[in-house]
Amino acid sequence: MHAVPPEPDMVQLLTPEGVRVEHPDYPLEITDEQIQSLYRDLVLVRRVDTEAIALQRQGELGLWASLLGQEGAQVGAGRALRAHDMAFPTYREHGVAWCRDVDPLVLLGLFRGTNLGGWDPADNNFNLYTIVIGAQTLHAAGYAMGVVRDGAVGTGDPNRDTAVLAFFGDGASSQGDVNESFVWSAAENLPVVYFCQNNQWAISAPVSTQSRVPIYHRADGFGFPGVRIDGNDVLASLAVTGKALDQARAGLGPTLIEAFTYRMNPHTTSDDPTRYRLAAETETWKLKDPIARVRAYLTRHADVGQDFFDAIDRESEQLAEHVRAGCRALPDPDPLSAFDHVHVELTDELREQRDAFAAYLDSFEEVPA
Amino acid sequence: MTTLTMAKALNEGLRKALDDDPKVIIMGEDVGKLGGVFRITDGLQKDFGEARVFDTPLAESGIIGTAVGLAIRGYRPVCEIQFDGFVFPGFDQIVNQVAKMHNRSAGKIRMPITIRIPFGGGIGAVEHHSESPEAYFAHTAGLKVVSCSNPSDAYWMIQQSIRSDDPVVFFEPKRRYWAKGELNDEPYPLHKARVVRPGREATVAAYGPMVATALEAADADGHDLEVIDLRSISPLDTATVIESVERTGRLVVVHEASVSHGVGAELAARVQERAFYSLEAPVLRVGGFDTPYPASRLEEEWLPTVDRILDAVDRTLEY
Numbered sequence: 180m181h182a183v184p185p186e187p188d189m190v191q192l193l194t195p196e197g198v199r200v201e202h203p204d205y206p207l208e209i210t211d212e213q214i215q216s217l218y219r220d221l222v223l224v225r226r227v228d229t230e231a232i233a234l235q236r237q238g239e240l241g242l243w244a245s246l247l248g249q250e251g252a253q254v255g256a257g258r259a260l261r262a263h264d265m266a267f268p269t270y271r272e273h274g275v276a277w278c279r280d281v282d283p284l285v286l287l288g289l290f291r292g293t294n295l296g297g298w299d300p301a302d303n304n305f306n307l308y309t310i311v312i313g314a315q316t317l318h319a320a321g322y323a324m325g326v327v328r329d330g331a332v333g334t335g336d337p338n339r340d341t342a343v344l345a346f347f348g349d350g351a352s353s354q355g356d357v358n359e360s361f362v363w364s365a366a367e368n369l370p371v372v373y374f375c376q377n378n379q380w381a382i383s384a385p386v387s388t389q390s391r392v393p394i395y396h397r398a399d400g401f402g403f404p405g406v407r408i409d410g411n412d413v414l415a416s417l418a419v420t421g422k423a424l425d426q427a428r429a430g431l432g433p434t435l436i437e438a439f440t441y442r443m444n445p446h447t448t449s450d451d452p453t454r455y456r457l458a459a460e461t462e463t464w465k466l467k468d469p470i471a472r473v474r475a476y477l478t479r480h481a482d483v484g485q486d487f488f489d490a491i492d493r494e495s496e497q498l499a500e501h502v503r504a505g506c507r508a509l510p511d512p513d514p515l516s517a518f519d520h521v522h523v524e525l526t527d528e529l530r531e532q533r534d535a536f537a538a539y540l541d542s543f544e545e546v547p548a
Numbered sequence: 549m550t551t552l553t554m555a556k557a558l559n560e561g562l563r564k565a566l567d568d569d570p571k572v573i574i575m576g577e578d579v580g581k582l583g584g585v586f587r588i589t590d591g592l593q594k595d596f597g598e599a600r601v602f603d604t605p606l607a608e609s610g611i612i613g614t615a616v617g618l619a620i621r622g623y624r625p626v627c628e629i630q631f632d633g634f635v636f637p638g639f640d641q642i643v644n645q646v647a648k649m650h651n652r653s654a655g656k657i658r659m660p661i662t663i664r665i666p667f668g669g670g671i672g673a674v675e676h677h678s679e680s681p682e683a684y685f686a687h688t689a690g691l692k693v694v695s696c697s698n699p700s701d702a703y704w705m706i707q708q709s710i711r712s713d714d715p716v717v718f719f720e721p722k723r724r725y726w727a728k729g730e731l732n733d734e735p736y737p738l739h740k741a742r743v744v745r746p747g748r749e750a751t752v753a754a755y756g757p758m759v760a761t762a763l764e765a766a767d768a769d770g771h772d773l774e775v776i777d778l779r780s781i782s783p784l785d786t787a788t789v790i791e792s793v794e795r796t797g798r799l800v801v802v803h804e805a806s807v808s809h810g811v812g813a814e815l816a817a818r819v820q821e822r823a824f825y826s827l828e829a830p831v832l833r834v835g836g837f838d839t840p841y842p843a844s845r846l847e848e849e850w851l852p853t854v855d856r857i858l859d860a861v862d863r864t865l866e867y
Contacts, residue, residue, distance in 0.1 A: 267617075294654060295648075295651065295652040295654075296652045296653060296654075297652070297653060297654035297656070298653070298654075298656065299653065299656035299657070300620060300653070300656070300657065301656075306620065307649075307652055307653055307657075309645075311640065311644050311645070314613060314640065314641065314644065314645055316613075317609065317610055317612075317613025317614055317616065317617065317641065318613060318614075318616045318617035318620060318645070319617060320610075320613070320614050320617060321613060321614030321615060321616055321617020321618040321619075321620070321621070322617035322618070322620055322621045323617070324614055324617065324618055324621075325617065325618045325620075325621025325622065325623050326621065328573075328599050328623070329621070355607075355609060355637070356609055356610075356613055356640075356641075359605070359607045359609055359610035359613070360610070360613070362605045362607065362610065363604075363605060363610055363614055366605055519654070519655065520650055520651045520653075520654055520655035521650075521651055521689055521690055522650070522690065522692070522714045523650065523655075523658060523713040523714050524714075526739070526783040527783065528783045528784065528786070529783075
């Protein structure tokens with residue numbers, strides 16, 4: 180097994196110690212107020228994650244896929260999007276959902292088992308979570324084909340030109356669908372930005388199981404640029420994704436971004452990482468925390484006072500209460516709703532099954548309490 | 549009345565669909581300049597341009613997966629899968645994405661995707677070019693599965709499938725591509741079976757390439773057979789078959805696909821559930837054997853023939 184060698188040219192704009200650094204290819208003009216706003220996103224997204232894990236432990240959710248450690252990658256990418264751009268998430272992009280103004284409660288139905296997703300992608304230009312690994316990258320390419328056919332690329336009109344942001348992970352990089360999506364985007368010069376969160380682990384398989392080269396090098400073989408960023412640096416994610424999206428909208432084609440990050444928590448609440456990785460590895464990554472470095476920057480270099488952090492803590496408490504109460508209030512689905520939306524119009528044979536099931540359910544006598 | 553081959557009827561149907569709705573696009577391997585390996589899309593790229601009729605990279609999952617994205621963006625894609633046996637790399641996208649996206653979104657997204665698949669044997673082809681995979685798709689909730697048996701249905705059903713807001717897997721009997729027939733002036737409901745030959749002694753139900761074979765069997769000396777063209781495999785128009793069986797008391801189901809766990813098994817189960825007392829004999833199935841599709845020099849023996857259908861009819865009448 181070969182470890183993937185560390186990349187000296189990983190784009191980083193904010194060090195783990197909270198020091199702003201410049202990168203010649205990715206100048207980022209950003210105010211301290213904007214960095215404060217990113218800090219708020221990061222904290223609140225982490226809070227949603229923390230609450231969801233707790234809800235799973237209390238039996239309120241069947242499962243949760245934690246994003247702990249990946250907040251910087253996701254918030255940077257999510258905030259680089261324009262309203263009319265389209266995002267295609269996996270099932271872990273809670274931070275991107277947040278940036279798209281999707282209420283966290285909307286995400287919980289899938290994990291509580293009250294629905295299968297159920298939101299309208301057009302509401303926030305945020306597609307449904309996709310559980311089959313990598314499948315959504317082809318949907319992103321197809322959506323981008325539609326964008327091209329709609330004449331919404333390379334017009335120079337910022338309100339019209341549209342990019343598509345496709346998320347996937349290091350495990351998905353092995354999937355045929357991801358590679359086919361690369362082929363499509365390259366061949367048709369599609370306005371797609373591929374955002375791979377390399378969080379080092381596909382459940383129990385280290386990234387070396389998937390790739391012998393750094394994942395961003397894969398782009399070379401397909402004929403478009405690839406770049407690796409410090410995935411725990413929200414500013415690097417924002418700057419690099421922003422530039423790639425600009426290029427896509429301008430008709431300059433796809434980019435692959437590899438956000439080098441770490442899945443701090445188990446794959447999902449059902450996973451046990453003590454069977455396959457060392458706690459010491461996780462401890463090392465704690466030193467690169469995506470939130471601590473922003474807080475350090477704001478405290479030491481932006482003169483942001485305690486009031487700001489206190490206000491965010493209060494907002495975080497309110498959000499947590501919203502998530503807890505809202506989750507418990509999610510209604511259980513009606514048994515007959517399983518027959519809804521199988522087709523646009525219920526077929527006769529499915530109506531027969533539904534009606535027979537309804538009659539069966541009705542045949543039970545009410546037991547007096 | 550216009551007389552066309554099925555290939556030309558499909559071509560005309562696709563042309564009409566492209567004309568009727570600017571969101572209709574045709575995508576697949578070699579569908580552009582070449583017009584498809586069977587020439588079903590002949591001339592369409594020339595007339596409708598490369599944005600609407602286009603060659604894709606050679607990857608079936610990519611064809612279906614990008615069609616899903618196009619549908620989310622508001623397009624109405626028609627995907628050509630070059631041969632039946634090549635659909636399987638796209639199977640995941642069809643079963644997990646195309647079939648379920650509408651349901652997953654609680655009805656917010658529609659998948660008006662038509663997946664055209666030339667299917668069945670009888671053309672002396674190499675392996676993977678003669679298969680009948682319709683049962684896989686019929687077994688998947690969310691998909692509609694149809695098959696045309698004649699040029700008129702080909703012309704109308706392809707347009708109805710494209711207009712459908714649900715995804716349709718459209719099976720084209722490739723060995724009948726060159727058979728000619730007259731076009732009807734009006735379409736028949738897409739998911740309704742049709743009695744194509746009335747008869748009294750036994751019902752023979754078939755679809756796609758086997759309808760012509762069943763009609764040939766009915767025309768052979770001997771029995772007064774009623775032939776039903778099922779047309780839609782999912783949903784399956786059981787009522788039309790039951791109505792027939794209530795008169796004839798006997799049913800033989802014919803398809804090229806292997807018999808076990810197939811469409812014939814489903815139809816037999818439904819008929820015995822709902823018309824048990826009308827049956828004078830067990831429902832019999834005539835189909836491919838439970839073997840891989842054989843080398844082409846064997847296919848005439850392997851495929852259902854007029855004689856194998858009549859043998860089954862004899863057995864049901866003798867019961």
